[in-house]
Amino acid sequence: MGMKKTTAIKSLAANKLISYGNENPMASDTAEGIAKWWIRMPLEAVLPALESLVELGIWDKIRRDDRVLYRPIHNSDLDKKP
Numbered sequence: 001m002g003m004k005k006t007t008a009i010k011s012l013a014a015n016k017l018i019s020y021g022n023e024n025p026m027a028s029d030t031a032e033g034i035a036k037w038w039i040r041m042p043l044e045a046v047l048p049a050l051e052s053l054v055e056l057g058i059w060d061k062i063r064r065d066d067r068v069l070y071r072p073i074h075n076s077d078l079d080k081k082p
Contacts (some may be wrong), residue, residue, distance in 0.1 A: 013041050013049035018058065021072025028071035029040070 001075050016039040021027065029038065035046040053059035062069045 009045045013045045
């Protein structure tokens, strides 16, 4: 897959994630669950998009036991951060 196509797919996944997070502010799931059930895109596109959103401070990455969960961050969450 070409670099431009990869970037476009990652951007599409990020946009879908932001939209889903805005509509479902309390949602959290694994990358696999998000890819399969939330936005129905390949994990290979969703995981880099999730990591980008985490780096931007828009989504949280939470480790629970042996799983990694992702969830959207909202203004009320940002108020709680140091």
